[in-house]
Amino acid sequence: MATFVDRYPDEAKVVQASFAVAFIALGIGAFFGLIQALHRTNILRVIDSVDYYTLLTAHGVLLALVFTIFFLVGVFTWAIAKGFERPLPDIRLTWAWFGLMTTGTVLTAVAILAGLVPEIPMSADVLYTFYAPLEAHPAFYIGLAMFIVGTWMAGADWFLAYRDWRGDNPDERIPLQPFMVLTTMIMWYVSTLGVAVAVVFFLIPWSLGLIETVNPLLTRTLFWYFGHPVVYFWLMPAYLLWYTVLPKLAGGRLFSDPLARVVFVLFVLLSTPVGIHHQYVDPGIAEGFKFIAMTNTMFLLLPSLLTAFTVVASVEHGARQRGGEGYLSWLGALPWRDPAFAGMALAGLMFAAGGFSGMVNAGMNINYLVHNTLWVPGHFHMTVGTAVALTMMAGTYWLLPQITGKTVYSRPIGLFQVVLWFIGMVFMSNAMHRGGLLGIPRRTAEPQYQNFDFAAAVGSVGEIRMQIAFGGLLLFLSVVFFLFNVAATWAEDRVDTPVDDTIPAPLSPPSGAPLILDNLALWTGIAVVLVVLAYTLPLASIVTDSGLLGSSPGFPVAISLEALAEAAASALPHVSLDAAAGLRPLDVAAEAAETLEVSR
Amino acid sequence: MEIHRYEKIWLAGALLLIVGFIATISYGAVGAGIEMVDDDGGQIEPNAISDHPKFSEPGTYKTGENEYDVYVVAYQFAFDPGTSDPIRVPANSEVTFHITSRDVVHGFEIVGTNANTMAIPGQVATITVEFGEPTEYGLLCHEYCGSAHHAMEGSIQVVPQSQWNESMVVN
Numbered sequence: 001m002a003t004f005v006d007r008y009p010d011e012a013k014v015v016q017a018s019f020a021v022a023f024i025a026l027g028i029g030a031f032f033g034l035i036q037a038l039h040r041t042n043i044l045r046v047i048d049s050v051d052y053y054t055l056l057t058a059h060g061v062l063l064a065l066v067f068t069i070f071f072l073v074g075v076f077t078w079a080i081a082k083g084f085e086r087p088l089p090d091i092r093l094t095w096a097w098f099g100l101m102t103t104g105t106v107l108t109a110v111a112i113l114a115g116l117v118p119e120i121p122m123s124a125d126v127l128y129t130f131y132a133p134l135e136a137h138p139a140f141y142i143g144l145a146m147f148i149v150g151t152w153m154a155g156a157d158w159f160l161a162y163r164d165w166r167g168d169n170p171d172e173r174i175p176l177q178p179f180m181v182l183t184t185m186i187m188w189y190v191s192t193l194g195v196a197v198a199v200v201f202f203l204i205p206w207s208l209g210l211i212e213t214v215n216p217l218l219t220r221t222l223f224w225y226f227g228h229p230v231v232y233f234w235l236m237p238a239y240l241l242w243y244t245v246l247p248k249l250a251g252g253r254l255f256s257d258p259l260a261r262v263v264f265v266l267f268v269l270l271s272t273p274v275g276i277h278h279q280y281v282d283p284g285i286a287e288g289f290k291f292i293a294m295t296n297t298m299f300l301l302l303p304s305l306l307t308a309f310t311v312v313a314s315v316e317h318g319a320r321q322r323g324g325e326g327y328l329s330w331l332g333a334l335p336w337r338d339p340a341f342a343g344m345a346l347a348g349l350m351f352a353a354g355g356f357s358g359m360v361n362a363g364m365n366i367n368y369l370v371h372n373t374l375w376v377p378g379h380f381h382m383t384v385g386t387a388v389a390l391t392m393m394a395g396t397y398w399l400l401p402q403i404t405g406k407t408v409y410s411r412p413i414g415l416f417q418v419v420l421w422f423i424g425m426v427f428m429s430n431a432m433h434r435g436g437l438l439g440i441p442r443r444t445a446e447p448q449y450q451n452f453d454f455a456a457a458v459g460s461v462g463e464i465r466m467q468i469a470f471g472g473l474l475l476f477l478s479v480v481f482f483l484f485n486v487a488a489t490w491a492e493d494r495v496d497t498p499v500d501d502t503i504p505a506p507l508s509p510p511s512g513a514p515l516i517l518d519n520l521a522l523w524t525g526i527a528v529v530l531v532v533l534a535y536t537l538p539l540a541s542i543v544t545d546s547g548l549l550g551s552s553p554g555f556p557v558a559i560s561l562e563a564l565a566e567a568a569a570s571a572l573p574h575v576s577l578d579a580a581a582g583l584r585p586l587d588v589a590a591e592a593a594e595t596l597e598v599s600r
Numbered sequence: 601m602e603i604h605r606y607e608k609i610w611l612a613g614a615l616l617l618i619v620g621f622i623a624t625i626s627y628g629a630v631g632a633g634i635e636m637v638d639d640d641g642g643q644i645e646p647n648a649i650s651d652h653p654k655f656s657e658p659g660t661y662k663t664g665e666n667e668y669d670v671y672v673v674a675y676q677f678a679f680d681p682g683t684s685d686p687i688r689v690p691a692n693s694e695v696t697f698h699i700t701s702r703d704v705v706h707g708f709e710i711v712g713t714n715a716n717t718m719a720i721p722g723q724v725a726t727i728t729v730e731f732g733e734p735t736e737y738g739l740l741c742h743e744y745c746g747s748a749h750h751a752m753e754g755s756i757q758v759v760p761q762s763q764w765n766e767s768m769v770v771n
Contacts (some may be wrong), residue, residue, distance in 0.1 A: 050747040127744055131705045134746065135723060216705060257601045280636060281700075281717045283725035287629075287638040294625060297652040298618045305614035309607060359621065364636055368714035372742035439711040442741035446750040450737025452711055512602050545643050546722045552646055555704050556677070557746060569767050579629050 003501050004082060004402040009083045010091045015403045016099055018074035021394070022067045023103060023486055025388075029062035030229045030479040035037040037428070037472025040445060053125040053557075054081035059268060060128030061112060064384060065147070066105050068234040070391045073101070073154050075237045076181045078403065080158045083178035084165040088157060097153035099456035104146030111140040115557075125557040129227070129441065130203070132219045135554035138207040145199050148192055154186035173510040174518050176257055177244055183264040184236040186524050187229055190531060191272045194225030204567040215550025217284045218542050224275035225535060234384050238391040239263070241342065242311045242348060244503055245398060249341040250334055252318025255310050258513030263310075267304040268523045270296055273534030280364045281371050283547060289538045290364055297362045298536065304355060311348060339414030343394020346422040347387050352428075354382030372443075373437025378429045385424050393482050394418050394529060400489055401498035408499075410487035420441035420474055428471025431464045440464075637717045641698060641724030649673060649702050658697040659687075659770040660758050666693045668769075674699060674706035674719040676746050682754030689756065696728040706744035710756060718743060733757055734760040 005012040032055040038044040040054055046336070047055065065593075077094070081087060088094050114122035124136035158181055174182070189387055198219045247254045248380075254260065257334065276293035278312045279285055316330055324333030334343045357379040360369055397414050408414060437452040438461065440447050454461050516522065603611075622768050628634045650656045656673040660678050668689055673680045689695050699708050699719045706719040711727070716723040728751035759768065 049750060053747065053749070055743065056744075125747070134704045134744075217723055218729075220705070220720070256602075256604070256607070258605070259607070279718075281725075283637055283641050283718065283720060283723040284639050284643070287636040290636050291629070291636070295622055298621050301618055301621075302614055305617070306611065309610045313604075313606075361630075363621065363625050365625060365634040367630075368634070368716045371716050372709070439713075439740075440708060440741055441707070441709065443744040444742075444750045448755045449738060449740060451753055452736075453754040455712060508602055515601055541639070545639070550722055552721045556744070 004078060004499060004549045005405040008081045008087055011088055011094070014091070015078050015399075017098055017401070018070045018077070019400070020479070021181060022070035022074065023483060025062040025066035025105075026479060027483050029059050029067060030153045030476050031046060032056075032059040033063070034155065034472055036369055037469050042446070042448060043465070043469045049297070049445035051116055051129070053443075054112065054123075056443065057115075057125050057127050058112045059509065061108060063163070063389070064128055064234070065505045066109075068237075068384065068388060068392070069147075069151065070101070071153065072233070072237045074403075075240065075395070075399065076158060076184075078153070078241060078399065079181050080474040081162050081178040083175040083181075084161055086161070086165060088426060089160045089164055090157075093153070093160075097151075097157060100153065101147050101150030104143040104148075104150060105267030106586060107139050107143030107559070109139045109143075111143060116476050123557050129223060129472060132206070132214045132216050133202060133222070133279050133555050135207055137555045138183040138204060141199050141204045141207055145196070145393075146399065147202065149195060150195065151187075151188065151443070155188060158182065158185060176510065177240060178256075178507070179261060179518070180236065180240045182520060183268050183523070184233065186520060186527065187236075187268045187271050188401035189231055190524070190527050191229030191233075195224040195227075195343050195405035198222035198375040199227075201550075202479060211549060213549050213551050213553055214493050215542065215546045215548065216549070217282065217572075218539070218547065218550065220274070221279065221285070221539065221542060226466045227274070227278060228275045229271040229534050231326070231380075231384060232267050234388045236264075236267070238347070238388045241257060241391055241395045242344060243309070243314075245395065246344045246348075247314035248320055248503050249344070249398065250315040251322040251337060252314055252320075253504040255313040255317060256508040257510045258508060258517070259306060259310050260506075261510075261513050261517040262305040263306050265517060265523050266300075266306075268527050269530060270303075272527065273509055274300060275482050275539065276366070276534075277362055280367045284542060285538055286541070289534075292534060294362065294364045296530075301355075301359065304351075304522070308348075308352065315345070337411070337415060338396040338397075338420050339408075339411055340394050342387045342415055343418030343421075344391050344395070346418060347390035347394065350382050350390070350422065350425060351387035353380055354387060354429075357382065370436050373436035374432045374440045374442050374447075377442050378432030381425060381429045381432065381532070385429075390418060390425075392422050393421070393439075396482075398501075399497060402485065402501050403468035403495040404498075406489055406498055407495055409485050409492060413481055416487065416531070417478050420481070423476040424474030424478060426471070427467045428475065431471065434459070434463045435468070438464075455473045497514065523564075580600040605623075635728075636723050637707050637727055641700075641726040643722055644700050644724050646700070646702050646721035649700070654698070654702060657770050660689060660768060661768050661771045663696075666690070668693055668695045670695055670697050670698045672697060672708070672719075672743065674701045674708065674752075675703050677742075677752040678747040679696060679708075679739060679752070679754045682756070683752070684771045686736075686755040686757045687739070688759055688768045690761055690768075691734045691758050692761065694730050694765060699727075704745050706745045706752070709739060709740050709742045711738035713737065716742070728741070729771055731758045734758050 035055055036043040111122055111124040115125050122137045124140035126134045126136045202214050202219050206214050243254055243260045274293050274297045276289055277297045280290055319330040319333040322333045324330030397408050440454055440455055605751055623721055636655040643654055649701045655669045658673050663668040665667050701719040706720050709716045715729045717727050737756040738742050739756055
């Protein structure tokens with residue numbers, strides 16, 4: 001019996017290449033994550049705190065953008081070819097977008113990592129949100145732009161495949177997996193427009209010196225116009241696997257095809273007009289706009305709550321097919337020894353917890369308590385860091401055999417690895433949430449201050465730090481086992497039937513879904529209208545208030561240590577330059593800056 | 601479209617939850633009076649803060665009976681006032697903070713409270729908080745602002761009314 005790699009060898013190569021880039025990024029990003037977890041908890045500091053922000057930028061970009069999105073383009077390419085049962089229209093186009101995305105990634109990664117090498121005059125320690133007027137090297141922004149354009153070309157590739165398929169099948173329903181791919185890409189086109197405008201029209205010319213200033217609130221708002229839908233872009237491949245693969249692994253079939261389509265349509269409509277919920281405490285944006293973003297965000301809970309029902313119902317159906325009985329004892333009949341199933345099920349479980357902490361974030365008045373605290377990374381390590389990342393790792397145990405023709409090297413290692421991830425994240429994310437409630441900030445190399453201590457009502461700050469460091473260690477080990485298992489699988493010999501790759505038909509078939517659900521042009525139109533309604537007035541008022549180009553010059557992150565130490569030395573004559581440069585120059589400079597008498 | 605009965609119940613419950621959230625948040629905004637940071641603070645030229653009537657001399661201003669304004673300028677890597685000198689406010693007072701940045705984006709968090717906002721160059725954030733008994737709060741920057749971000753901190757002294765004096769206000 002042939003599998004994907006036999007039927008679509010050219011497409012399989014692209015999927016393999018995409019996964020390879022994704023997994024390399026995962027390995028590097030996870031390693032940096034370990035260093036950060038040990039550093040900010042003050043358990044082991046192997047780097048200078050200045051370099052912490054270089055690693056943090058790389059961690060965010062490599063994991064949240066490169067790992068997730070390269071895995072996504074791999075899965076989507078697989079889903080399009082498999083779902084439409086035909087090769088992609090022109091494999092050269094497919095390689096072209098892969099090449100562009102990879103080149104952009106390398107450019108951005110070099111710009112970031114050069115920050116670790118003082119001899120190279122390049123730095124991009126601006127974190128993955130790159131808020132202006134902190135200014136990175138132009139290569140950082142140009143690489144990101146290339147990466148985004150690459151994803152646009154990938155979407156075009158899949159829409160061309162859809163057009164060809166539609167030509168041959170004028171009256172058929174769009175198969176479910178390609179339907180999910182196409183709706184996700186519509187959302188992506190609508191939402192990436194914001195970041196593309198921010199990067200191409202403002203940040204690239206500004207970093208090249210072509211324009212003098214930017215409006216920081218404008219570029220920030222354009223970033224968040226994209227910054228929330230991007231989390232659904234990460235999540236949609238996980239949803240695709242939960243809806244179409246998880247029920248099969250559980251021994252059953254999808255509960256309802258029509259409901260799955262409804263969910264994806266809701267994401268097209270509601271993902272973008274919510275971005276201002278990341279700016280609840282930003283000045284310069286009227287409360288009414290924040291209220292609109294809040295209500296839209298709350299309604300965005302609906303597709304995820306529907307997903308919880310459909311996925312659990314499908315899994316329960318599978319368990320009953322396997323002989324499971326009772327109200328809850330059917331859970332025991334599930335294939336918990338299968339790493340693909342166990343990983344996805346645990347990921348879904350943690351997504352429920354992450355969803356609840358997200359509901360807290362979305363509540364605009366309670367958000368004051370947690371905004372920019374450690375609570376926030378605690379939240380998104382449960383969502384993108386587990387719901388998405390663990391589903392992708394677990395899905396790999398089912399997908400990799402199809403695209404390589406090789407059986408998984410070790411299912412026990414796979415099972416151990418996914419469970420280890422779950423346990424590590426339980427430690428790390430619960431402690432991060434609790435730390436956030438104490439006011440411990442996120443994105444901070446040394447959250448240990450001179451003027452005050454954080455007071456813990458339950459447990460202690462030391463105990464929270466230990467949990468974060470221990471959890472981070474388990475997560476890193478999990479990635480090491482995963483990458484070993486993947487590499488060992490890849491090194492095996494091809495076999496005829498590496499995995500059962502059939503996907504059974506849903507219980508409620510697509511024929512029950514109203515035809516209008518497949519009207520992609522209609523949903524695109526409504527999505528655009530909603531975005532125009534939610535964003536025209538805020539953007540217009542930001543531009544009216546401070547101008548299109550604002551008045552903020554760049555503040556390059558590549559601060560020369562000598563210059564800073566000299567400034568400190570000249571301000572405080574008793575701090576000698578040697579002492580400043582010899583010890584920890586930035587800390588000395590910062591201390592000096594603190595004691596400076598402010599002239600104004 | 602066929603929708604299973606349990607699914608309808610779930611759908612209704614989900615919508616109820618969503619409407620309930622929106623209702624409690626609306627109550628928090630209107631009933632409990634938790635206002636969002638908004639555009640009331642207006643704009644400021646980040647390169648000409650010294651021309652501003654108040655930000656040119658940041659600190660505590662008395663505006664009424666037990667009501668004060670505190671102007672704070674955030675910059676890499678300190679608050680003025682807050683870092684080299686603590687922000688001082690009297691006990692049992694209502695204080696409106698006006699916060700801006702003269703360089704990059706910073707954060708402003710009074711540790712252990714929900715007084716939390718962004719400091720964005722070109723914009724003025726205003727938040728009104730009530731201070732109770734005399735105590736001291738920590739102050740920190742919660743938005744990454746450059747290589748010494750972790751050193752950006754300060755403090756707020758809530759001074760007993762008996763010790764409060766004219767030298768602690770700017771005006």
